[in-house]
Amino acid sequence: MLLEGKTVLVTGASAGIGRAVAIGCAQHGADVALNFARDVDGAQAAVAEIEKLGRRALAIQGDVADPETATDFVAQAADKLGRVDVFVNNAGICPFHAFLDMPVETFERTMRVNLHGAYFMVQAAANQMVKQGDGGAIIAMSSISALVGGEYQTHYTPTKAGLHSLMQSVAIALGKHGIRCNSLFPGTILTDINKDDLADAEKRRYMEGRVPLGRLGQPEDLVGPTVFLASDLARYVTGASLLVDGGAYVNLQ
Numbered sequence: 242m243l244l245e246g247k248t249v250l251v252t253g254a255s256a257g258i259g260r261a262v263a264i265g266c267a268q269h270g271a272d273v274a275l276n277f278a279r280d281v282d283g284a285q286a287a288v289a290e291i292e293k294l295g296r297r298a299l300a301i302q303g304d305v306a307d308p309e310t311a312t313d314f315v316a317q318a319a320d321k322l323g324r325v326d327v328f329v330n331n332a333g334i335c336p337f338h339a340f341l342d343m344p345v346e347t348f349e350r351t352m353r354v355n356l357h358g359a360y361f362m363v364q365a366a367a368n369q370m371v372k373q374g375d376g377g378a379i380i381a382m383s384s385i386s387a388l389v390g391g392e393y394q395t396h397y398t399p400t401k402a403g404l405h406s407l408m409q410s411v412a413i414a415l416g417k418h419g420i421r422c423n424s425l426f427p428g429t430i431l432t433d434i435n436k437d438d439l440a441d442a443e444k445r446r447y448m449e450g451r452v453p454l455g456r457l458g459q460p461e462d463l464v465g466p467t468v469f470l471a472s473d474l475a476r477y478v479t480g481a482s483l484l485v486d487g488g489a490y491v492n493l494q
């Protein structure tokens with residue numbers, strides 16, 4: 242059990258990648274605190290799955306765009322589960338929209354959820370880890386979009402590059418505390434975030450055709466890489482990033 246005895250916190254964990262990662266960490270021995278925005282049923286179902294595995298789980302509601310959600314989430318998780326060993330910053334939105342008429346509210350909301358929210362969550366988790374005094378691991382669900390652009394993602398891709406940049410800087414700031422900070426770069430993973438975009442059959446075929454491994458990703462494809470970075474197997478890995486994209490990024494022609 243790679244995460245035996247560890248407590249893992251995951252944001253945006255009622256669905257998609259966050260849910261898969263929360264349950265996957267429990268399968269590897271962790272107790273888990275899940276942040277969720279609105280989907281009470283989804284969060285409770287994830288808690289029930291984790292408890293079925295014999296692990297402790299806790300769902301705490303909050304909008305990550307509000308800095309107070311971060312301190313509340315970490316304080317409640319530490320109080321009820323005892324400590325914070327691993328923090329996975331996963332919550333994110335990608336409301337596809339063209340650049341030239343991007344609504345100010347869409348731009349600002351995307352920044353606030355994906356980047357500002359991450360900043361305060363990571364800060365709150367790090368403060369708890371420093372207080373505990375025995376290190377920790379922070380993992381950001383960045384994206385292949387930190388490296389490449391998207392016509393309808395001009396507000397989104399900078400948040401993913403920013404998230405990776407945040408991991409690089411906090412890797413330096415927190416190294417002295419034994420806290421490792423890394424990014425995962427998922428490619429196209431089938432979740433609610435891109436359901437509408439990939440409902441276009443031609444676009445979906447094009448995206449699938451770009452993947453050397455021959456399929457789009459599933460949320461569970463992120464479990465192994467997350468568990469690795471969270472575990473002591475990655476004890477000398479910090480400030481790094483790992484593409485989890487079936488090879489899409491390197492596939493030029």
Ligand SMILES: NC(=O)C1=CN([C@@H]2O[C@H](COP(=O)(O)OP(=O)(O)OC[C@H]3O[C@@H](n4cnc5c(N)ncnc54)[C@H](O)[C@@H]3O)[C@@H](O)[C@H]2O)C=CC1
Pocket residue numbers: 252253254255256257258259276277278279280303304305306331332333334335354382383384385386426427428429430431432433434435
């Ligand atoms: N699906 C994909 O192809 C890729 C996804 N990602 C990233 O993975 C992360 C998870 O996304 P998916 O699971 O794909 O999408 P999803 O839409 O299934 O999950 C996103 C989760 O974030 C939560 N969330 C959204 N706004 C929130 C807020 N203000 N406060 C708290 N929670 C909030 C949602 O409720 C949901 O549970 C996101 O950061 C996304 O940018 C990165 C690369 C590719």
Ligand SMILES: C[C@H](O)[C@@H]1OC(=O)[C@H](O)[C@@H]1O
Pocket residue numbers: 335383384385386391401427428429430434435438
């Ligand atoms: C939501 C998109 O399908 C998804 O988000 C990302 O970060 C990937 O680059 C994909 O474009």
